[in-house]
Amino acid sequence: MTESGGDVTRLVQALGQQVDVARLRRHVEILAREPRSRRRAPEAMQRAEAYVEGELRAAGWRVDQRPFDVRWQLGSTDRHGNRALPLKLRLYPRLTGANIIADLPESGRAERPTVVVGAHLDTVDGSPGADDNASGMAVILEVARLLGQLPTPPAVTLALFDMEELGLIGSRVAAKDLSKTRRITGMICLESVGVFSAEPGSQRLPPGFALVFRDAATTVRAMEYRGEFTLVVHRRSSDAAADLWRRAAAEASPALPGITLRDPRPDGPLGVLIGLAVPPVNHLGRSDHASFWNRRIPALMLTGTANFRNTHYHRPTDTPETLDYPRLAVVALATAVTALRWPHAG
Known part of the structure; x- marks a missing residue:
């Protein structure tokens, strides 16, 4: 069902009193002490997993680590730096990893x-x-804390994906497996959500973007290309959810406008094929939400646009002091509200 503006306002006010900026920063500082990767830094990955699992359990969530073993996966390189999408392609004969799935007890x-x-x-x-993506993980942990305090456990599932940097490997597995055990009405993906910039010209657009997405390009141009917004990427199936997130963020703070951007492709395999013919839209599927789109599940991606804003993207300098934690708190709050009031989730 579509939520009224008054309900969104009440939720933002109630949850907004509990959002903890310092806690968000602490999560990022702990997670971003070192690179973490199943293949290249397995001990660091285990430390990161132990930390997030402990935080989830402390917030009242049941945590389930789900190993996977997949063969002959077309993915991408996880070497640092920024490469054109065709240059990132890799074929992996075998990958073994693990996703972390969390639910609240009695959430039904x-x-x-x-x-x-x-x-x-x-x-x-x-x-x-x-x-x-410690910024996205910090938001997940803060959403977990906010929702874990509610008197009636909401039907929300938290998913911490492995091997996104190898080509969405973990989320491909998770989208398939979760679809078998629950009715998923929507998915919210948090991807590089912590960097903002007030400098004119700090926000860049992908080649060809302004031709395909004229309205969004016009909005960014009117902001003098300042990177002071969160991009809310959606499809027709998640139009209402994107608008809900944008409204919740606006209620929480005028300092964080949300720019909604509709991917014109349909959900399912056809959307993948269209992306091959129209390269600019491929940037809209560069994170784990795409694994859910490909299974015809409505999804949003929230992002600060990664390498199109953040000069530290995929570099050793992607460190905690480069993030804007008050704005990250608004991202967490609007995400919690959207998860609770996702249209047609009731």
């Missing part, structure tokens, strides 16, 4: 439609990944 997820809120835990080689 088997009977009620579930909203999945997800982010990836791994980094590229050599980068501590404060923005990519």
